[in-house]
Amino acid sequence: MAQLAVGLLAPDFTLLDQVGKTHNLLDYRGKWLLLYFYPRDNTPGCTLEACGLRDYWQELQKLGVAVLGVSADSISSHDKFAKQHHLPFALLADIDKLAIQAYGVLAQKNMFGKSFFGIKRSSFLIDPAGKIAKIYTQVKPAEHAVQVIRDLEQLG
Numbered sequence: 420m421a422q423l424a425v426g427l428l429a430p431d432f433t434l435l436d437q438v439g440k441t442h443n444l445l446d447y448r449g450k451w452l453l454l455y456f457y458p459r460d461n462t463p464g465c466t467l468e469a470c471g472l473r474d475y476w477q478e479l480q481k482l483g484v485a486v487l488g489v490s491a492d493s494i495s496s497h498d499k500f501a502k503q504h505h506l507p508f509a510l511l512a513d514i515d516k517l518a519i520q521a522y523g524v525l526a527q528k529n530m531f532g533k534s535f536f537g538i539k540r541s542s543f544l545i546d547p548a549g550k551i552a553k554i555y556t557q558v559k560p561a562e563h564a565v566q567v568i569r570d571l572e573q574l575g
Contacts, residue, residue, distance in 0.1 A: 472506075496512075
């Protein structure tokens with residue numbers, strides 16, 4: 420499990436998005452990046468978070484931040500999810516969970532009395548130099564976009 424902290428270089432990744440385009444961390448050098456990890460496409464919290472980022476897209480763009488969502492869902496699942504909700508940003512398919520592990524967001528969860536490993540909803544605001552500027556571990560899906568905008572305005 421990764422021990423990431425503000426000020427450290429963000430772990431690199433190479434993943435495909437919902438249309439099969441390759442993304443890696445170096446592609447975003449020179450601009451702000453919100454890398455958000457979420458459990459699963461089309462679940463209530465994940466949909467709320469994605470749609471919140473969509474609804475604040477203009478403000479995020481004015482602040483010069485790119486947004487990438489990451490889950491272990493397939494490219495085709497991401498494609499359906501993005502189209503259904505008109506998401507203007509890329510969703511990355513981390514089927515092998517390499518980035519998920521590198522960012523330390525794979526955690527033991529309990530649901531309906533069963534224990535399993537899943538993605539803990541978390542986000543990383545990465546600065547133009549590729550360093551972690553902010554780590555969000557207690558993400559509230561309905562408030563996340565506004566929180567990121569507020570933090571970007573403070574970080575400049």
